Amino acid sequence: MRISIFGLGYVGCVSLGCLAKNGHQVIGVDVNTTKVEQINSGKATIIEKDIAEIIAEQHELNRISATTSFNDAILNSEISIVAVGTPSSKNGHLNLQYIYSVAEQIGVALMNKDSFHIIVIRSTIMPGTCDEFARIVEEISGKERNKDFAIVDNPEFLREGSAVNDYFNPPLTLVGSDNRDAAEKVSLLYKHLPAEIITTNLKVAEIMKYVNNTFHALKISFGNEIGNICTELNIDSHEVMNIFCKDKQLNISPYYFKPGFAYGGSCLPKDLKGLQTLAHDLYIDTPIINNVGKTNDLQIDRAVTLILNHWNKKLGFLGLSFKAGTDDLRNSPAVAVIERLIGKGCEISIYDKNINLSLLTGTNKEFIDEKIPHLSSFLVNSTQEIIDNCDVIIVNNKEKEFTDILKNVNSKIIIDMVRLDESLISKQNYTGINWAIDTSESTESKSWAIDMPKSIQ
Numbered sequence: 001m002r003i004s005i006f007g008l009g010y011v012g013c014v015s016l017g018c019l020a021k022n023g024h025q026v027i028g029v030d031v032n033t034t035k036v037e038q039i040n041s042g043k044a045t046i047i048e049k050d051i052a053e054i055i056a057e058q059h060e061l062n063r064i065s066a067t068t069s070f071n072d073a074i075l076n077s078e079i080s081i082v083a084v085g086t087p088s089s090k091n092g093h094l095n096l097q098y099i100y101s102v103a104e105q106i107g108v109a110l111m112n113k114d115s116f117h118i119i120v121i122r123s124t125i126m127p128g129t130c131d132e133f134a135r136i137v138e139e140i141s142g143k144e145r146n147k148d149f150a151i152v153d154n155p156e157f158l159r160e161g162s163a164v165n166d167y168f169n170p171p172l173t174l175v176g177s178d179n180r181d182a183a184e185k186v187s188l189l190y191k192h193l194p195a196e197i198i199t200t201n202l203k204v205a206e207i208m209k210y211v212n213n214t215f216h217a218l219k220i221s222f223g224n225e226i227g228n229i230c231t232e233l234n235i236d237s238h239e240v241m242n243i244f245c246k247d248k249q250l251n252i253s254p255y256y257f258k259p260g261f262a263y264g265g266s267c268l269p270k271d272l273k274g275l276q277t278l279a280h281d282l283y284i285d286t287p288i289i290n291n292v293g294k295t296n297d298l299q300i301d302r303a304v305t306l307i308l309n310h311w312n313k314k315l316g317f318l319g320l321s322f323k324a325g326t327d328d329l330r331n332s333p334a335v336a337v338i339e340r341l342i343g344k345g346c347e348i349s350i351y352d353k354n355i356n357l358s359l360l361t362g363t364n365k366e367f368i369d370e371k372i373p374h375l376s377s378f379l380v381n382s383t384q385e386i387i388d389n390c391d392v393i394i395v396n397n398k399e400k401e402f403t404d405i406l407k408n409v410n411s412k413i414i415i416d417m418v419r420l421d422e423s424l425i426s427k428q429n430y431t432g433i434n435w436a437i438d439t440s441e442s443t444e445s446k447s448w449a450i451d452m453p454k455s456i457q
Ligand SMILES: NC(=O)c1ccc[n+]([C@@H]2O[C@H](COP(=O)([O-])OP(=O)(O)OC[C@H]3O[C@@H](n4cnc5c(N)ncnc54)[C@H](O)[C@@H]3O)[C@@H](O)[C@H]2O)c1
Pocket: 006, 007, 008, 009, 010, 011, 012, 029, 030, 031, 032, 035, 083, 084, 085, 086, 098, 101, 102, 122, 123, 124, 125, 156, 157, 158, 159, 160
């Protein structure tokens, strides 16, 4: 394919060389004339392992060139990849001025182009940027999005220092768009790579880099807090973290990565507090560990606020224990929520098949006696009683039976803290604690599986 790349920095230079290596004809565009001259004399614009050789080789093969003329580049390509910088502004916002000036340039160039053009944003951008980019292009060019041009978000995951290797071995290839043909064509650019190609809508693609990089920063800082505590106790932190990473079921895994209700139970709150206190006693400042509980408390506040939007209605809770299949009420977030709602005078019913008050003993019984002393007066014997007598049904744990029952409930409000089942999400009377699903028919919300040839799936 004939591709133009806007921005010849780290991302642009690597993409230029690697796309050419995969057989494409690539034109680089930059406002910096030195970088343009470097490419045109077969030299890389950055220092990175292997890139100098790739640029020299592809220059020799006449597959790459560079220009300061955005117009020439667009008129001579079917796809434009945008890889200009998106630095932080002084107050921490993302500075999108370079992105939007490319939108203006593309808008001007498209005035003189009749064939369909695909714009691929490779830079790291905030959700909503692609829509604004397309709006600018439409306004300037007079062309129509998805008729004359399409926009795709295709974030780059490379790391400086191993950029070429990362380009050819990404963890995954992410293609976000509201245009199936464009997503398919962009996916084909990466057909040689050994990574899964994931297609999604624009906003999901746009937010992914922020989620990834924030988590990477969190991992590093969490590892360092653990390292600081271990050092003070003369424990080898690397051995600790190596063993930590060997647990692929609960530690390095999708487990616990599902947005939803606060955590609870007898272990997580207790052991978190234990490590926090140990660090405090050792005079080690551990702000990440110290604030985990705060985020959890905020999630309980969020649940209370969501439910209090319906404060004048009868509230029915499905599940009271901190997870399905147990009668452990200790630190259950549902108990904390209900305690606060009782204090506000809400009318409450609770169903939990695992809770038999006469069988509760020890710290479990002490906990619930202190938090909800008259629990027996709120408990009912069946889900049906909740559905018949309550206006708002709050789902607190993933007991299997709840899904089938709620599927047929249409006249009551359902508030789901645990994302009980995907089939419930499209119901009109349904709200999740922290997920929003756009069920409208707009193309923006659509995602689809791209049919790639078998060899590259
Ligand atoms: N560097 C990385 O490791 C990395 C990794 C993944 C994603 N990213 C993201 O990719 C984007 C680019 O990062 P980078 O490190 O390559 O930036 P960079 O600063 O190295 O390069 C950006 C280039 O864009 C050029 N430019 C600016 N305005 C232009 C315009 N209107 N037309 C043409 N060229 C223009 C600049 O002259 C510069 O050469 C950023 O959003 C960044 O967050 C970077």
